[in-house]
Amino acid sequence: MKAIxxxxxxxxxxxxxxxxxxxxxxxxxxxxxxxxxxxxWDDREGFxxxxxxxxxxxxxxxxxxxxxxxxxDHYADRHRVRITKRDGSxxxxxxxxxxxxxxxxxFARIEETTLMLEGAETDRDIGSAK
Numbered sequence: 248m249k250a251i252x253x254x255x256x257x258x259x260x261x262x263x264x265x266x267x268x269x270x271x272x273x274x275x276x277x278x279x280x281x282x283x284x285x286x287x288w289d290d291r292e293g294f295x296x297x298x299x300x301x302x303x304x305x306x307x308x309x310x311x312x313x314x315x316x317x318x319x320d321h322y323a324d325r326h327r328v329r330i331t332k333r334d335g336s337x338x339x340x341x342x343x344x345x346x347x348x349x350x351x352x353x354f355a356r357i358e359e360t361t362l363m364l365e366g367a368e369t370d371r372d373i374g375s376a377k
Contacts, residue, residue, distance in 0.1 A: 261308035338366035
């Protein structure tokens with residue numbers, strides 16, 4: 248099995264909208280997945296609502312992994328996401344991410360902090376929009 252990366256998971260979520268959301272989540276995120284973004288926790292259901300919202304507003308996303316580390320079931324990275332929204336506006340966020348991988352190679356938990364580098368003030372919380 249190929250090791251999971253945030254690039255692969257985000258690309259499937261944001262750029263491969265022909266894939267059903269449930270299929271993408273099952274492939275990349277464990278059934279008991281939890282995520283904390285900028286201090287706010289979500290369970291898998293909350294994350295699914297977030298992913299659904301992103302698929303509504305995002306036309307495309309370019310994911311650039313700047314640094315990536317793996318140690319056993321621990322994964323960390325720093326990446327930038329350049330988003331083009333349906334209204335034509337752009338958002339660039341830098342993300343600092345720490346994760347745990349489950350025994351099947353999927354994300355079990357992600358804790359991340361986002362830093363908006365470019366975009367409207369209303370897009371500051373796009374990393375947790377629902």
